[in-house]
Amino acid sequence: MTTEPTTSFEPGTLVHDLVTDRIGEYRATSGPYAMLRPVGGGREWQADPGSLRPATPEQRLSAGVRAANERAERATWGYPEPSRPPAPVPGCETCAEVDGLRRTAQAASDASAVTDADVLMRRHQRAEHGS
Known part of the structure; x- marks a missing residue:
């Protein structure tokens, strides 16, 4: 079943990119x-609006x-959930x-510096605490 091209979609609508065959x-x-x-997050890509079609129910489900399988697979890699900051190890001066x-x-609402601190904490904990 082929549908006519739709040039405007509401943000959040799942669409099928016919050129890349991706949803x-x-x-x-x-x-x-x-x-x-x-779907599920990741790097955005550019598409020709004329090559987009609304995703079918089967495509949305798939x-x-x-995306759920990819999240579950990433969880088995041993990395903490990225939205959860690493907790300092009690008694560790560097963690503190x-x-x-x-x-x-x-406190300064500096999201970039918060992320930098989280990365430093994770690197330190892997190197010094084995976690």
Whole structure:
């Protein structure tokens, strides 16, 4: 079943990009392109709006299952959930110092510095605490 091209979608609509044969979440337009994001997150890609079709129920279901499987697979890699900051190890001076940097960045609403502190904390904990 082929549907006629639709040139405008509501943000969040799942669409089928016929050129890449991928299902993506419509985000917005940028110049002559439509911006799509993989279901479940990831790097956006540009698509020709004329090559987009609304995703079928089967395609939406398949993309959702694929995203859930990818999340479950990433969880088995041993990495903590990225949205959860690493907790400092009690009694560790370096952990306390980096935690202080994170708290200072949070107070200043500096999201980039918060992320930097989280990365430093994870690197330190892997190297020094084996976690």
